[in-house]
Every structure is written in C-alpha cells, then in structure tokens.
Amino acid sequence: TQLLEQSPQFLSIQEGENLTVYCNSSSVFSSLQWYRQEPGEGPVLLVTVVTGGEVKKLKRLTFQFGDARKDSSLHITAAQPGDTGLYLCAGGKSNTGKLIFGQGTTLQVKP
Amino acid sequence: DARVTQTPRHKVTEMGQEVTMRCQPILGHNTVFWYRQTMMQGLELLAYFRNRAPLDDSGMPKDRFSAEMPDATLATLKIQPSEPRDSAVYFCASGLGLAHRRYEQYFGPGTRLTVT
Numbered sequence: 001t002q003l004l005e006q007s008p009q010f011l012s013i014q015e016g017e018n019l020t021v022y023c024n025s026s027s028v029f030s031s032l033q034w035y036r037q038e039p040g041e042g043p044v045l046l047v048t049v050v051t052g053g054e055v056k057k058l059k060r061l062t063f064q065f066g067d068a069r070k071d072s073s074l075h076i077t078a079a080q081p082g083d084t085g086l087y088l089c090a091g092g093k094s095n096t097g098k099l100i101f102g103q104g105t106t107l108q109v110k111p
Numbered sequence: 112d113a114r115v116t117q118t119p120r121h122k123v124t125e126m127g128q129e130v131t132m133r134c135q136p137i138l139g140h141n142t143v144f145w146y147r148q149t150m151m152q153g154l155e156l157l158a159y160f161r162n163r164a165p166l167d168d169s170g171m172p173k174d175r176f177s178a179e180m181p182d183a184t185l186a187t188l189k190i191q192p193s194e195p196r197d198s199a200v201y202f203c204a205s206g207l208g209l210a211h212r213r214y215e216q217y218f219g220p221g222t223r224l225t226v227t
Contacts, residue, residue, distance in 0.1 A: 096159075096161075
C-alpha cells in the first residue's frame, strides 16, 4: 500500500517557469520531509515541516505542510536547470524515526 | 563535512555469490537505515538500527539478506546467495534520532549492485 502519493510523476519545463509538486496521503504524519536526488547520488534532505499549515522557504523553493498534516506541496519559482532531479517526499508516522517515501517526481528543467 | 560513506560504489557479481555492502554512518548518529531503490518500487526500507540494535527488518527477505552493526562506525548488509532480482541501488542513511530531528536522515552515495 502506497501511503504517500506524489504528483506529477514527471515534469519537463523550460527555465524560468514555475511549478508545484504535490504529496498526498490519507494518513496523518508527525512530520513531512522533502529530499532531492541527483543521478548517481543519494537523496539530500531539503526541508522538514512538522506543524500543520507550516510554510518554509529555501531560496526559490517554498514548502507547505497541510493543515491536517496529511499533505504537502513544493513550489519552485523561476526554475533553473540546476533544479533538475528527483524530488521525494517522506512522512514520519511513529517515534522510531522511520520514514515512508513517496514514489518521487522527476523534474527536468531545460535551458 | 560529515557524510555517510558506502563501499563499494559499484558491484557486479554472478548469481549465487555472496555480496557484502558496508556503511559508515555520520559520527554521533545513533540510527542507521538500509534502503533499496529500483525504478519500479522506488525507495524501500529494508532494515534499521538504533544504538546498534536492530529495530525493524520486516522489509528484508530473511532467507537471503542479513544486516548487522558490528560497532557504531560500521553497518553491513549481506546478500547470500544473490539473485538477479536483487539488482538495485542500496542506500545507507543515518540520523540523530533526537526527538525534534528524529526523522532527518542523511544518505550515503549508494552501492549499485548488478547480479548477472
């Protein structure tokens, strides 16, 4: 059972465009994280959100945790080729530190 | 710059052979996770440890996979015997396990395993 659904699965856009990636679940999570993975590398943690309704900004990236802590979104403004990669959301459900990962969104930003 | 290290980075082996993958977690981290990533299944949790004790290995095929932490600086994942369906990228991740940051995981570069 896939507890975290990401959409879209693939996204190919031109440099300078804006985009939003969604991460949805029917389950409540204690926290929600976003990772970015480049080819041949491991995922790199971008942000952790823990409070319902929380919004965090990281330069051109804006992350939001849903009020009910069941969903999250990642918005990128003025995308650049360096943003290309696989974006993964992951939710924490217990006190063990164990994460449940979404299937990922592959983003390609063309110059 | 503290990082999780994994060896080997690439491994090609024949079906039936034993494969051992090693991971050095970030110094001071007390949780260690093993994941497998494939195009079809994405990231799957195989096993994880806290303070070197195995907490959950329900994601791991028990008959051929084993995971251990001989000491705080080394985690191993062993496959014996290996099968072609084990071909994947295996990641190790470590974390602090602290209440407010317990979900933050730091990944190594992975071991790309090909079983022919």
